[in-house]
Amino acid sequence: MRIEKAREKKKDRKRNRLIFRTIILAVLVAAVVFALITNAKKDSTIYSVGDKAPDFQLQQINKNNDLETIRLSDFKGKGIMLNFWATYCKPCEIEMPYMEELYPQYKDKGIEIIAVSLDATEPVIHQFIDKYDLTFPIPHDSRSQVLDLYKIGPIPSTFFINPEGEIVEKVEGALTLERLEGYFKQILPDE
Amino acid sequence: MKKLKCECGHVNPEGTVLCEACGKPIEENQHIDGNDKTKLINMRYDGSARRSLTYNRSIIDKIWSFFSSVKVGVWLIVIALFASALGTIFPQQMYIPAEAVSRDPAIYYEAHFGILGKIYYQLGFYDLYSSWWYMILIALIGISLVICSIDRVVPLHRALKMQKPKRHETFINRQRLYSESTNVSNEEKQQVVKKLEKLRYKVRSDDGHILAEKGRFSRWGPYVNHIGLIIILIASLFRMTPWLYLDDYVWVREGQQVVIPGTDNKYYIKNKEFILEKYDEDDEQFKDALELIESRGGEVHKNYQTNVIIYKNVDADLPGAEPKLEKVLEDKVWMNNPLKFDGYTLYQSGYQQNEFSSMSFKIHKTNDSDQEALETFTIDLTAPETEYEFESGFRVVMDKYYPEYYLDDGEPRSESKYPKNPAFVIFVYPPQTDSPEINFIGIGKNIDATGENKYKLGIVDFETHFASGMTLRQDYTLPFFGLGALIFMIGVVQGMYWQHRRIWIHPKDKSILLAAHTNKNWFGIKKDIEKAISDTAIQMVIDQQEVEGNEKNKEGHNG
Numbered sequence: 001m002r003i004e005k006a007r008e009k010k011k012d013r014k015r016n017r018l019i020f021r022t023i024i025l026a027v028l029v030a031a032v033v034f035a036l037i038t039n040a041k042k043d044s045t046i047y048s049v050g051d052k053a054p055d056f057q058l059q060q061i062n063k064n065n066d067l068e069t070i071r072l073s074d075f076k077g078k079g080i081m082l083n084f085w086a087t088y089c090k091p092c093e094i095e096m097p098y099m100e101e102l103y104p105q106y107k108d109k110g111i112e113i114i115a116v117s118l119d120a121t122e123p124v125i126h127q128f129i130d131k132y133d134l135t136f137p138i139p140h141d142s143r144s145q146v147l148d149l150y151k152i153g154p155i156p157s158t159f160f161i162n163p164e165g166e167i168v169e170k171v172e173g174a175l176t177l178e179r180l181e182g183y184f185k186q187i188l189p190d191e
Numbered sequence: 192m193k194k195l196k197c198e199c200g201h202v203n204p205e206g207t208v209l210c211e212a213c214g215k216p217i218e219e220n221q222h223i224d225g226n227d228k229t230k231l232i233n234m235r236y237d238g239s240a241r242r243s244l245t246y247n248r249s250i251i252d253k254i255w256s257f258f259s260s261v262k263v264g265v266w267l268i269v270i271a272l273f274a275s276a277l278g279t280i281f282p283q284q285m286y287i288p289a290e291a292v293s294r295d296p297a298i299y300y301e302a303h304f305g306i307l308g309k310i311y312y313q314l315g316f317y318d319l320y321s322s323w324w325y326m327i328l329i330a331l332i333g334i335s336l337v338i339c340s341i342d343r344v345v346p347l348h349r350a351l352k353m354q355k356p357k358r359h360e361t362f363i364n365r366q367r368l369y370s371e372s373t374n375v376s377n378e379e380k381q382q383v384v385k386k387l388e389k390l391r392y393k394v395r396s397d398d399g400h401i402l403a404e405k406g407r408f409s410r411w412g413p414y415v416n417h418i419g420l421i422i423i424l425i426a427s428l429f430r431m432t433p434w435l436y437l438d439d440y441v442w443v444r445e446g447q448q449v450v451i452p453g454t455d456n457k458y459y460i461k462n463k464e465f466i467l468e469k470y471d472e473d474d475e476q477f478k479d480a481l482e483l484i485e486s487r488g489g490e491v492h493k494n495y496q497t498n499v500i501i502y503k504n505v506d507a508d509l510p511g512a513e514p515k516l517e518k519v520l521e522d523k524v525w526m527n528n529p530l531k532f533d534g535y536t537l538y539q540s541g542y543q544q545n546e547f548s549s550m551s552f553k554i555h556k557t558n559d560s561d562q563e564a565l566e567t568f569t570i571d572l573t574a575p576e577t578e579y580e581f582e583s584g585f586r587v588v589m590d591k592y593y594p595e596y597y598l599d600d601g602e603p604r605s606e607s608k609y610p611k612n613p614a615f616v617i618f619v620y621p622p623q624t625d626s627p628e629i630n631f632i633g634i635g636k637n638i639d640a641t642g643e644n645k646y647k648l649g650i651v652d653f654e655t656h657f658a659s660g661m662t663l664r665q666d667y668t669l670p671f672f673g674l675g676a677l678i679f680m681i682g683v684v685q686g687m688y689w690q691h692r693r694i695w696i697h698p699k700d701k702s703i704l705l706a707a708h709t710n711k712n713w714f715g716i717k718k719d720i721e722k723a724i725s726d727t728a729i730q731m732v733i734d735q736q737e738v739e740g741n742e743k744n745k746e747g748h749n750g
Contacts, residue, residue, distance in 0.1 A: 018249060018251060018252070021251050021252065022251050024341065025255070028330075028334045028337060031425070031428060032327065032330040032334075034428065035326060035428050035431060036326060038428075038431045038432055039321055039326060039431060040323075054510070055510075056509065056510045056511035056512075057510075057511045057512040058511040086608060087608075088594075088595070088604065088606060088607050088608055090604075119608050120573075120594070120608040120609070120610075121572070121573070121575055121592070121608075122574075123575050123577050123589065124592055124594065124608075127590075127591055127592065139511075141511065143448070143449055143450055143459075143514075144449055144450060144452075145456055145510045145511045145514075146510055146511050148450055148452045148453075148456070149510040149511075171295070172295055173295060173298075
């Protein structure tokens with residue numbers, strides 16, 4: 001009788017210990033998984049490939065273009081090159097002529113270039129537009145709202161967005177003519 | 192599971208090295224703590240069974256015993272050290288310089304560091320510290336810390352709780368401090384007990400056997416310490432979440448209104464005025480100190496302050512669109528006095544003075560030695576206009592504007608968008624003319640492109656503004672870090688400044704055995720014993736470890 005009781009007790013203790021260890025391990029594993037997931041998510045506060053491009057609205061200031069306000073979601077169905085630049089940024093200046101060169105031909109195929117200027121004042125932008133005869137829409141982010149939205153670091157930064165509104169490619173640094181054309185082909189809408 | 196029955200009648204769990212009740216070494220387990228090779232017994236965890244070493248059957252138990260090993264813990268720390276060092280070979284992704292031709296890590300590393308850079312990129316070391324495997328490594332150290340603690344604190348607690356005054360003779364005579372005395376009277380024994388009590392020992396006795404104990408709680412120091420570390424680890428987990436922690440920086444120029452970064456377009460800040468106060472140089476109190484600092488090329492300011500208005504955007508759904516702003520508050524942010532609003536804290540953390548807000552010019556005749564102003568105009572650099580017309584018929588057009596002018600291979604450019612060194616190409620149309628006279632003008636520069644201009648420009652005046660830099664922080668994790676650090680410190684103090692001292696008095700036939708153990712500060716416990724046994728026939732203890740060491744040394748000499 002006594003032996004049986006002792007055995008029972010031992011069994012209980014063994015089971016309790018197993019439960020205790022399982023709970024502790026489960027809590028620890030949960031904490032690790034939580035840390036990994038939040039860390040992975042942290043990168044996604046900066047929009048990256050595969051994400052929906054967040055919507056925004058800005059005043060368009062290029063006089064060579066007819067649009068007055070630019071709202072990103074209005075361009076659904078078109079491939080969009082969303083470029084962030086400024087007049088004082090040298091690499092931006094290098095890629096601008098390429099963009100202008102390809103713009104007329106790809107505009108007809110359903111691609112729009114939106115080049116958001118991060119400059120402080122308008123006259124410098126107009127100066128720049130005149131220098132390169134730019135014709136694509138240039139919205140002016142004077143309050144740095146879109147800069148904050150897209151978490152833009154150093155410029156130029158360019159997002160290529162497909163007709164469904166998803167980011168297909170994110171390029172940091174200046175583009176060459178060939179690379180630019182390659183990206184355009186990736187975001188061409190279907191005929 | 193096998194139980195081990197000691198000759199004193201106590202049944203010990205498997206893996207016990209010293210009987211929980213009487214302390215007699217259990218023959219078959221002496222190898223566990225290495226007692227079989229030494230004269231003295233290892234008192235770690237008082238010889239109680241560490242389960243993980245003896246018992247593992249289910250997968251959970253196997254994982255548990257893996258992590259409970261200090262050896263595994265140390266190796267994890269060594270691996271983490273090595274991995275952390277790897278991340279410093281080349282700059283991490285976030286430190287790729289902004290002026291790099293391509294900041295894409297796929298291109299940058301190979302372009303700058305060749306084949307090694309390519310390997311570095313391919314192995315993913317460019318973002319090592321937030322890579323999943325590095326985080327798992329750190330997490331494993333955390334798990335090892337938790338399990339090691341639990342696995343040791345339980346048996347230790349058990350051992351210390353169960354202590355009986357009556358111990359087996361081998362337990363007593365294999366202690367480091369030990370003596371044997373004869374002809375000790377009962378009165379003398381009582382005298383020792385009294386003295387020990389006076390020294391604030393807790394004395395318990397059983398059948399003539401005495402155990403005096405002091406400072407037991409110091410044994411918990413390391414575990415309290417670990418709890419503190421675990422809380423700090425949890426706090427750093429919290430800090431990774433955007434709801435509990437936010438750290439950002441915003442520059443606002445005087446008069447400017449910008450969105451506060453990190454607030455999802457919800458809050459805007461306007462810089463009404465930035466105030467920089469200096470100490471009065473004529474004040475006797477500060478004069479000497481200020482001169483001293485000045486002679487070393489330094490500067491001390493009395494106050495930095497930004498008068499701000501905080502707005503809330505009630506229509507924050509569409510960034511970029513004209514925000515609908517409601518004033519939240521109007522206040523000042525100044526040195527050591529951050530501004531708090533809606534859970535955010537704004538700190539005054541920097542300023543820049545070298546920006547122009549406006550410049551005033553005059554037009555005068557080139558050949559007028561008095562440079563009498565015919566017309567004056569002001570360009571507002573925060574929102575410059577391009578054309579200025581005057582009733583006298585003069586017309587001025589700002590053709591080019593360089594906010595921060597520099598010459599780049601002979602071509603004028605601007606370094607940034609901030610008006611730190613403004614320069615202009617200005618067309619002056621004299622009355623009744625259509626062809627402009629071209630001027631290039633800036634700070635210290637006034638160039639007539641053709642050399643034939645009849646009118647000349649001059650800078651009359653300018654105004655500067657401050658840019659105020661403010662740190663925005665939202666941190667709900669700080670109290671956790673504080674709590675963790677406090678508990679950590681308590682644990683350190685507990686383990687450092689107190690020692691667990693035990694003295695056993697063991698009657699054997701006609702003699703008295705005296706043994707003592709402490710976890711540190713052997714000198715202190717010897718002093719205690721000296722005091723307690725003074726004026727009695729009890730022999731002072733000898734340090735058996737010292738004796739053993741000396742003997743070994745002698746043997747070495749002889750051999």
